[in-house]
Amino acid sequence: MCKGGFQNPPLPDTEMGESVQTLSLGKSGVDVSALCLGAMYFGTRNDHATSYRMLDMYLDAGGTFIDTANIYAHWADGGRGGESETLLGEWLRERGNRANLFIASKVGFEYGDVPRELNARRIEEECNRSLRRMGIDTIDLYYAHNDYGCPPLDEVLAAFDRLVRAGKVRFIGASNYRAWRLEAARCLSQSNGWAAYCCVQQRHTYLPPRPGTSFGAQIAANDDLLDYCRATGLRLLAYSALLSGAYTRDDRPLPPEYLSAGNEQRLRTLRDVAAEMGATVNQIILAWMLHGDPPVIPLIAASTKAQMQENLGALDVHLNAEQMQRLNVAGTAV
Numbered sequence: 001m002c003k004g005g006f007q008n009p010p011l012p013d014t015e016m017g018e019s020v021q022t023l024s025l026g027k028s029g030v031d032v033s034a035l036c037l038g039a040m041y042f043g044t045r046n047d048h049a050t051s052y053r054m055l056d057m058y059l060d061a062g063g064t065f066i067d068t069a070n071i072y073a074h075w076a077d078g079g080r081g082g083e084s085e086t087l088l089g090e091w092l093r094e095r096g097n098r099a100n101l102f103i104a105s106k107v108g109f110e111y112g113d114v115p116r117e118l119n120a121r122r123i124e125e126e127c128n129r130s131l132r133r134m135g136i137d138t139i140d141l142y143y144a145h146n147d148y149g150c151p152p153l154d155e156v157l158a159a160f161d162r163l164v165r166a167g168k169v170r171f172i173g174a175s176n177y178r179a180w181r182l183e184a185a186r187c188l189s190q191s192n193g194w195a196a197y198c199c200v201q202q203r204h205t206y207l208p209p210r211p212g213t214s215f216g217a218q219i220a221a222n223d224d225l226l227d228y229c230r231a232t233g234l235r236l237l238a239y240s241a242l243l244s245g246a247y248t249r250d251d252r253p254l255p256p257e258y259l260s261a262g263n264e265q266r267l268r269t270l271r272d273v274a275a276e277m278g279a280t281v282n283q284i285i286l287a288w289m290l291h292g293d294p295p296v297i298p299l300i301a302a303s304t305k306a307q308m309q310e311n312l313g314a315l316d317v318h319l320n321a322e323q324m325q326r327l328n329v330a331g332t333a334v
């Protein structure tokens with residue numbers, strides 16, 4: 001298994017087959033760590049000590065990009081929402097490292113007495129609450145967490161733009177959006193001179209879900225979105241990249257939405273390439289994203305040292321063009 005971390009100093013975007021340590025955050029002008037640390041269960045399912053251990057390990061490996069949301073993780077045992085941001089705030093204060101990190105949070109889903117909605121008042125109120133919980137002055141990247149019910153984009157973008165102008169937010173992103181809504185948002189931002197979405201965070205893994213699958217408010221990346229990102233330079237980030245560990249764990253079967261003859265073929269190819277590279281299947285999935293066209297930033301989450309080491313090791317897996325092609329086409333002719 002490759003055990004790695006971010007090289008120091010980070011390298012810029014590189015050709016396929018070479019190390020990918022950082023990637024541009026769309027057209028924001030900023031480069032971020034190529035693996036983003038998901039903090040969803042920090043402070044709930046992952047206790048204080050575990051969460052700190054994972055954050056410290058990621059930081060020690062050179063990672064600086066951390067992802068949370070106002071609602072994390074209200075559905076976990078004992079969770080009400082806000083636990084992840086609160087723990088992150090404590091950790092930032094104790095480590096005194098806020099200035100070295102790039103922190104992303106989100107607004108739009110329901111928790112506690114906050115309904116699922118995106119409007120000017122909700123965006124402003126929830127941004128203030130997230131800033132307070134994390135004890136910071138500015139959120140580096142603030143996402144619309146969903147586009148559920150197609151809220152009026154002009155109101156949403158104008159509200160985000162006010163946050164940027166007020167210095168409460170540096171950049172904005174979209175999550176769980178369809179490509180046509182991203183294009184509508186891009187046009188609105190451009191014509192009004194508002195801050196524009198620089199990235200989109202979507203459900204995305206190596207196996208495509210079966211046609212017609214719905215994940216409710218979670219929107220999976222598809223060829224249309226990848227094409228849109230390639231054409232516009234919007235950066236794609238992938239959540240559920242490892243399907244909760246289901247690629248390799250006996251205790252986590254693959255979700256039924258991913259069972260198909262084509263995906264059987266893809267799994268075989270994944271295992272073949274992993275064996276050739278002396279890497280794990282999870283590392284090949286993450287490396288396949290980093291080396292893709294367009295390159296994708298995976299969100300990695302972990303609750304043990306071994307998981308974190310394995311996931312960070314993906315940075316050392318340099319897939320060549322032939323392997324990428326084999327991984328890309330596997331299962332498509334079935």
Ligand SMILES: NC(=O)c1ccc[n+]([C@@H]2O[C@H](COP(=O)([O-])OP(=O)(O)OC[C@H]3O[C@@H](n4cnc5c(N)ncnc54)[C@H](OP(=O)(O)O)[C@@H]3O)[C@@H](O)[C@H]2O)c1
Pocket residue numbers: 037038039040041067068145175176201202218238239240241242243244245246248249282299300301302303304306307308310311
């Ligand atoms: N925008 C959105 O709507 C949205 C939705 C979901 C998530 N997210 C973000 O994406 C991040 C990651 O999401 P996710 O939890 O769905 O990711 P995931 O990659 O599908 O699952 C992560 C979980 O898989 C297990 N795991 C991780 N590495 C492993 C390894 N090497 N071997 C075996 N098992 C491994 C761990 O489970 P155990 O800890 O149980 O062992 C870990 O918590 C979240 O933290 C959050 O920031 C965003």
